[in-house]
Amino acid sequence: MLEATDLTKSYNGHLALDRLNLAVRPGEIFCLLGANGAGKTTTINLFLNFIRPSSGSARIKGLDVVEHPLETKRHLAYIPEQVNLYRNLTGLENLAYFAALAGHREHATAGFLELLAQAGLTEEAARKRVSTYSKGMRQKVGIAIAAAKQAEVLLLDEPTSGLDPKASNEFSELLVRLRDRGVAVLMATHDLFRAKETGTRVGIMKRGRMVALLDTAEVGHADLERIYLDHMHD
Numbered sequence: 001m002l003e004a005t006d007l008t009k010s011y012n013g014h015l016a017l018d019r020l021n022l023a024v025r026p027g028e029i030f031c032l033l034g035a036n037g038a039g040k041t042t043t044i045n046l047f048l049n050f051i052r053p054s055s056g057s058a059r060i061k062g063l064d065v066v067e068h069p070l071e072t073k074r075h076l077a078y079i080p081e082q083v084n085l086y087r088n089l090t091g092l093e094n095l096a097y098f099a100a101l102a103g104h105r106e107h108a109t110a111g112f113l114e115l116l117a118q119a120g121l122t123e124e125a126a127r128k129r130v131s132t133y134s135k136g137m138r139q140k141v142g143i144a145i146a147a148a149k150q151a152e153v154l155l156l157d158e159p160t161s162g163l164d165p166k167a168s169n170e171f172s173e174l175l176v177r178l179r180d181r182g183v184a185v186l187m188a189t190h191d192l193f194r195a196k197e198t199g200t201r202v203g204i205m206k207r208g209r210m211v212a213l214l215d216t217a218e219v220g221h222a223d224l225e226r227i228y229l230d231h232m233h234d
C-alpha cells in the first residue's frame with residue numbers, strides 16, 4: 001500500500017534520509033519515532049511528493065509518487081501538526097469544500113454532519129467558525145476530511161503534539177477506527193506512549209536511518225522507552 005525502497009534524500013551532501021526501506025499495509029499504523037532532525041518529516045514529505053527523492057522510490061498502491069502525482073494523491077489524506085482550514089468558514093463548510101476539491105460531491109449536509117459527529121464534533125460545534133476552534137477540534141475536522149475522501153492512505157506529521165491528553169486520546173481512537181477500516185497509516189510522532197498504544201509497528205530513526213523496527217505487541221511501554229533511549233545514546 002505504502003512502500004519506500006532505498007528512499008534517499010540529501011541536501012548538499014547531507015543525508016536527511018538514507019536508504020529507507022519500509023512497507024505499511026492496509027490496516028496498519030506505522031509510527032516513525034526519532035529525535036529532531038532524524039528524517040521523519042522528510043519521509044512524509046517524500047510520500048506527499050512535496051520534495052523529490054535523490055534516489056530510491058516512494059510508492060502508494062504500487063505507483064511511484066513522482067511518476068504518478070495526481071493518481072497517488074487521490075488515495076491519500078495528510079494531517080500535519082496544524083490542520084490548515086479556512087478560519088472564517090465553519091467546520092461543516094470546510095469539510096464540504098475540501099471534500100468537493102477532492103472530487104467527492106456525493107455527500108449532503110447530513111452526511112457531512114455524520115462524518116463530523118463520527119470524528120467527535122457535535123452539530124453545534126460543526127456550525128461554528130473554525131476561528132473559534134481548539135487545535136483538537138481542527139484535527140477532528142482533518143480526520144473527517146480524510147474520511148470524506150475515503151482515503152486509503154493517511155500520512156500524519158506529529159498530529160497530537162500540543163493536544164491535551166483527552167484530545168490526544170480521542171484522536172488516537174479515531175485513528176484506530178480508520179485503521180480497522182483498512183486504512184494504511186504512517187505517522188511521525190514524539191509520543192512514545194501513543195505510538196505503543198495505537199501503533200502496530202514503530203520505527204526508530206536516527207540521522208536519516210531507520211535504526212530499529214519493533215512490533216508494538218511485543219514490547220511494553222517501558223521497553224519501548226528504554227530501546228528508544230538506548231538508540232539515542234549511542
Ligand SMILES: Nc1ncnc2c1ncn2[C@@H]1O[C@H](COP(=O)(O)OP(=O)(O)OP(=O)(O)O)[C@@H](O)[C@H]1O
Nearest residue numbers: 011015016034035036037038039040041042043188
Ligand atoms: N530544505 C532543507 N534544506 C536543507 N536541509 C534540510 C531541509 N529539510 C530538512 N533538512 C535536514 O534534513 C534532516 C531531517 O529533517 P526532518 O525535518 O526530516 O527531521 P524530523 O525527524 O522530522 O525532525 P522533527 O522531529 O524536528 O520534526 C535534518 O538534518 C534537517 O536539517
